[in-house]
Amino acid sequence: MADVRRIKVITLDDRTLEFQLHSKLLTKDLLDLVASHYMLKEKGYFGLSFRDNNSNLIWFDPERKVTDYSIPKKPETVTLYFGVRCYIESITHLQDSGTIELFYLQAKVSIYKGDIEVDSETAFELAAYILQEAHGDFTTDIKAQTQLKKLPVLPTKALQEHPSLSYCEKRVLFYYRRLEGLSRGQAIVW
Missing domain, CATH: 1.20.80.10 (Acyl-CoA Binding Protein)
Known part of the structure; x- marks a missing residue:
């Protein structure tokens, strides 16, 4: 039987999406599931990440399996974060209002936390x-x-x-x- 763990993805609007993490799941497939939650058309700007044991943010490569990464084994549920991975010079280059709103949410959170x-x-x-x-x-x-x-x-x-x-x-x-x-x-x- 395949190795299956629970996974939760924290989104930019602080929602939690829950999935089953199968050992063969590619990051891009999981990202597609999260993007479908937003009906996101411009997915290329976003990614999934996790915090390692030293609290460093590690971004997933869309072409690799989620299980290829050294995700902490405890707790049983893996926590990932959905966020803006690729920034642009101006939001006027974005075509979808949903993408613009997600960029806004990312900036708001990043400024509040002191990341920006x-x-x-x-x-x-x-x-x-x-x-x-x-x-x-x-x-x-x-x-x-x-x-x-x-x-x-x-x-x-x-x-x-x-x-x-x-x-x-x-x-x-x-x-x-x-x-x-x-x-x-x-x-x-x-």
Whole structure:
């Protein structure tokens, strides 16, 4: 009987997709399954990765079997990550809105985690765009602050560089007020 393990793929929108990992499964076939979840047309920009025992991110070669890699044997369920593997100079080169949204999600996560470093003011402005994308136009300070607290958008570095969380929130709200009338799609691509 073939070696079969459970596999879960964490997507850019924090969903978990579960599959059976058969010993002969090619990475490109698994990637096709994940891409079909998004009805993704421009698959070439994306890939699957895992974290090794030293927490290094290891990208899979689409032409190799998933089991060719030294994936940690414990726990029983293998965790993989779906993400942008190949970046482009400008999102204007992308043709599908779904691909653009996935690039946006990758950038949002990468900035929050500190994988992409930006200065504090840029982080505050980007957080305002995320609020606009997620909640639409600014209404009140209290509502916007509540929404901001629920979204993981401000990188730790930006929070550490300033005297208080309140100061950081005020900077985000300053930018958020200026985005009135911007559609969700515009907030994603700006």
